[in-house]
Amino acid sequence: MSASRRRFLKELGCITLGAGAGIPLLDPDLTPWAPYPQGEGADAAAGTRQWAMVVDTEKCLRPEVRAACVEACNREHNVPRIPDAEEEVHWIWSEPYEHVLPDQVHAHTAPELKDAPVLVLCNHCTEPACVKVCPTGATWKRESDGIVMMDMHRCIGCRYCMAACPYGSRSFNWRDPRPWVETEANGKPVSDYPTRTKGVVEKCTFCAERLRTGRPPACVEAANLVPGGEGALVFGDVSDPESEVSRVLREKNTVCRRVGLGTGPNVFYVVPTAVPTAAGEGRA
Amino acid sequence: MSDRPRIVAGLGLFLVLAAYPVWSALASTGDPSPPVLARAQDSAGCVEDTLYMAAHHADVLNAWRTSVVRDGERFYTSTAGRQWEMSLTGTCLQCHDDSQAFCERCHTYAQVELTCWGCHVAPEGQGAEP
Amino acid sequence: MIQNVFSGSKRYWAILAAWAVLVAVGAAAYSVQFTDGLTVTGMSRDVSWGLYIAQFTFMVGIAASAVMVVLPYYLHDYKAFGRTVILGEFLAVSAVLVCMLFIFVDMGQPRRIVNVFLHPRPSSPMFWDSVVLFGYLILNLVIATVTIEAERQEAPPPRWVRPLIYLSIPWAVSIHTVTAFLYAGLGARPFWMTAILAPRFLASAFASGPSLLILLALIVRRFGGFDVGHKAVRTLATIVTYAMVINVFFVLVELFTALYSAIPHDVDTFAYLFTGLEGHSALTAWTWVGDGLAVVCTVLLVVPAVRRQERFLVPLCAGVIMALWIEKGLALVVAGFIPSPLGMVTEYAPTVPEVLITVGVYAVGGFVLTALYKVVLSVRGRLQSA
Numbered sequence: 001m002s003a004s005r006r007r008f009l010k011e012l013g014c015i016t017l018g019a020g021a022g023i024p025l026l027d028p029d030l031t032p033w034a035p036y037p038q039g040e041g042a043d044a045a046a047g048t049r050q051w052a053m054v055v056d057t058e059k060c061l062r063p064e065v066r067a068a069c070v071e072a073c074n075r076e077h078n079v080p081r082i083p084d085a086e087e088e089v090h091w092i093w094s095e096p097y098e099h100v101l102p103d104q105v106h107a108h109t110a111p112e113l114k115d116a117p118v119l120v121l122c123n124h125c126t127e128p129a130c131v132k133v134c135p136t137g138a139t140w141k142r143e144s145d146g147i148v149m150m151d152m153h154r155c156i157g158c159r160y161c162m163a164a165c166p167y168g169s170r171s172f173n174w175r176d177p178r179p180w181v182e183t184e185a186n187g188k189p190v191s192d193y194p195t196r197t198k199g200v201v202e203k204c205t206f207c208a209e210r211l212r213t214g215r216p217p218a219c220v221e222a223a224n225l226v227p228g229g230e231g232a233l234v235f236g237d238v239s240d241p242e243s244e245v246s247r248v249l250r251e252k253n254t255v256c257r258r259v260g261l262g263t264g265p266n267v268f269y270v271v272p273t274a275v276p277t278a279a280g281e282g283r284a
Numbered sequence: 285m286s287d288r289p290r291i292v293a294g295l296g297l298f299l300v301l302a303a304y305p306v307w308s309a310l311a312s313t314g315d316p317s318p319p320v321l322a323r324a325q326d327s328a329g330c331v332e333d334t335l336y337m338a339a340h341h342a343d344v345l346n347a348w349r350t351s352v353v354r355d356g357e358r359f360y361t362s363t364a365g366r367q368w369e370m371s372l373t374g375t376c377l378q379c380h381d382d383s384q385a386f387c388e389r390c391h392t393y394a395q396v397e398l399t400c401w402g403c404h405v406a407p408e409g410q411g412a413e414p
Numbered sequence: 415m416i417q418n419v420f421s422g423s424k425r426y427w428a429i430l431a432a433w434a435v436l437v438a439v440g441a442a443a444y445s446v447q448f449t450d451g452l453t454v455t456g457m458s459r460d461v462s463w464g465l466y467i468a469q470f471t472f473m474v475g476i477a478a479s480a481v482m483v484v485l486p487y488y489l490h491d492y493k494a495f496g497r498t499v500i501l502g503e504f505l506a507v508s509a510v511l512v513c514m515l516f517i518f519v520d521m522g523q524p525r526r527i528v529n530v531f532l533h534p535r536p537s538s539p540m541f542w543d544s545v546v547l548f549g550y551l552i553l554n555l556v557i558a559t560v561t562i563e564a565e566r567q568e569a570p571p572p573r574w575v576r577p578l579i580y581l582s583i584p585w586a587v588s589i590h591t592v593t594a595f596l597y598a599g600l601g602a603r604p605f606w607m608t609a610i611l612a613p614r615f616l617a618s619a620f621a622s623g624p625s626l627l628i629l630l631a632l633i634v635r636r637f638g639g640f641d642v643g644h645k646a647v648r649t650l651a652t653i654v655t656y657a658m659v660i661n662v663f664f665v666l667v668e669l670f671t672a673l674y675s676a677i678p679h680d681v682d683t684f685a686y687l688f689t690g691l692e693g694h695s696a697l698t699a700w701t702w703v704g705d706g707l708a709v710v711c712t713v714l715l716v717v718p719a720v721r722r723q724e725r726f727l728v729p730l731c732a733g734v735i736m737a738l739w740i741e742k743g744l745a746l747v748v749a750g751f752i753p754s755p756l757g758m759v760t761e762y763a764p765t766v767p768e769v770l771i772t773v774g775v776y777a778v779g780g781f782v783l784t785a786l787y788k789v790v791l792s793v794r795g796r797l798q799s800a
Contacts (some may be wrong), residue, residue, distance in 0.1 A: 058654025086458030099757040121748035135540040136529040144356040157522015168755040175453035194403040198451035261601040
């Protein structure tokens with residue numbers, strides 16, 4: 001190659017690299033295109049609130065309570081029912097006690113307790129491992145309310161968060177979930193909630209869209225409507241000493257999952273006071 | 285130069301490929317003129333004026349999403365001073381309630397891919413496509 | 415210099431065509447995955463990383479191993495590596511490309527992959543891995559092309575390339591350390607959360623990379639008339655031997671810590687790999703074959719009389735690569751997910767589309783490597799005949 005053609009190519013390469021380095025300027029978060037002002041008003045809860053949940057394991061032994069919670073969440077959020085067990089999507093579901101709280105189980109724990117079904121969901125940890133590892137910030141811990149949130153638009157589907165979560169709370173959309181979302185008679189999904197697309201990770205978000213309008217999470221509301229299920233799930237702000245959640249945590253013996261890992265989960269379990277009399281039903 | 289025919293042929297091929305948007309649009313059977321859309325239901329108007337929304341609705345939606353999901357804000361005050369809840373389903377789709385009659389027509393004309401309905405529930409039961 | 419890629423013997427074009435066919439097959443399989451989603455793979459909610467990320471991990475090691483020729487030659491003036499360095503650097507370039515492609519095909523939303531750079535998150539090792547891999551690719555490309563161009567003009571390379579070469583030495587170590595950090599900081603995965611993971615990665619990299627380099631050097635000598643010299647091959651073999659000894663030692667150390675402490679969550683994954691867990695034993699045969707091969711090859715390589723003979727060196731290097739591929743490219747990533755955080759054993763086996771895509775990505779690397787090595791052969795060939 002002649003010297004001038006080579007120089008041209010080199011300069012072209014440098015220009016491209018330089019221009020490419022300017023790509024981050026396209027981030028709308030950096031350069032707002034709209035001349036009109038963004039959303040105004042102070043953050044609804046400008047202080048630092050931490051939403052938390054206390055699960056009463058004994059009340060949740062009742063299958064109708066657990067089923068109501070799971071159904072309400074699945075319907076509210078258009079969670080797909082994938083037939084292949086390996087590709088299931090769970091936001092809230094049941095697992096046996098010995099897998100949920102393995103540190104509470106020993107060689108002589110009664111089998112009825114080991115098998116007892118316990119509701120599990122994202123713990124919205126204080127030091128979430130998933131948030132640390134996400135390379136794009138598609139999941140993060142909101143300062144205003146402590147919810148570990150998901151941004152489905154930013155998720156690249158790398159599934160690092162799934163590897164990092166010590167609780168198995170996250171699910172990936174291996175396929176397009178829409179065909180497996182429950183629909184009404186007219187073919188529309190039962191809820192207006194966006195159904196997510198293939199290639200993104202999803203999990204419980206403590207019903208952030210409901211909390212925004214002052215309503216409790218769907219599972220909490222559903223449990224309270226089941227006879228015998230009132231107070232099965234207690235939800236509130238754990239940083240507020242007067243909240244019901246804080247009161248329950250002061251009065252009852254609670255544990256959380258894998259506390260030794262230092263993630264600081266905000267879902268607490270009231271330990272059963274006795275071994276369940278009937279064997280649990282397994283997963284809901 | 286013995287390379288000339290090859291160079292000319294290569295350049296010609298490149299021009300044909302580069303002009304793909306032009307000739308594929310000309311060859312399509314769609315209506316060549318931009319669609320005229322019926323006014324949405326709320327006669328009080330959209331969040332901002334029509335011309336602005338037509339050009340910037342994607343940016344508005346992205347900004348709204350960031351505000352709601354990341355900043356925890358709920359309400360947006362338009363330049364006209366009216367307060368709106370920042371929600372695609374709760375605000376926009378309440379008036380623009382037919383994606384085929386409204387969204388699809390301009391997007392087909394402009395050949396801009398609509399990826400919204402892969403996740404968001406398209407109004408009027410349309411858009412089950414991923 | 416680049417025009418050497420476009421002229422070559424029939425055999426050269428046949429090799430490129432063969433790679434291209436495999437790339438096309440992989441691309442066709444990928445288009446199915448792009449449309450249907452990652453459901454076409456064998457990954458699951460419990461085992462959410464599989465063949466792609468495992469290959470990425472293995473190939474980062476190959477890419478990092480270039481430092482094993484760069485360091486002696488540039489830092490310690492080990493002249494015997496004079497003709498090997500360029501082969502090592504170009505191998506690093508194609509290996510990094512393959513790594514990036516494996517990440518790309520593993521993404522659920524590959525169109526958004528630029529988000530990693532648009533919204534950087536310094537707390538994420540994956541963000542840093544992208545940065546260092548890109549940097550390493552550019553570093554090696556610049557170094558390799560500048561040095562081969564200088565050689566073509568029979569002049570010493572420009573002085574500004576020296577600091578880049580020195581930079582590439584710790585950078586090579588860093589790419590594999592950061593990749594190890596992807597795994598080693600996760601409290602959720604006790605099989606990975608061990609301080610020795612980064613040293614293990616480096617040891618296996620410095621065994622598998624030079625092994626591959628030996629095989630490639632012998633191939634270009636046989637078919638391209640480019641001889642790196644017997645001393646270079648012997649030194650590389652010595653490097654492989656030391657690295658394998660350290661590697662085997664590290665594995666034994668890991669086994670001791672897990673088995674002696676007998677802590678269940680440390681033992682479980684090793685039990686799954688070596689004996690099977692709860693009736694699931696898909697990886698036990700692989701594990702025993704891989705580890706057996708590693709020990710046998712190491713013992714044989716230690717014997718100088720064996721190591722010095724190239725007719726033994728070829729199968730031994732192939733054995734080393736095979737053993738370490740099983741360890742990193744199959745067992746390590748998959749077994750980290752078994753058992754799951756909820757105590758379940760879900761096994762993993764790659765599907766046909768997954769294997770085809772993997773083959774296609776490797777073929778891209780082979781294609782690029784062939785083209786780059788062709789440049790080396792042409793430049794050196796012209797110099798030798800001049």
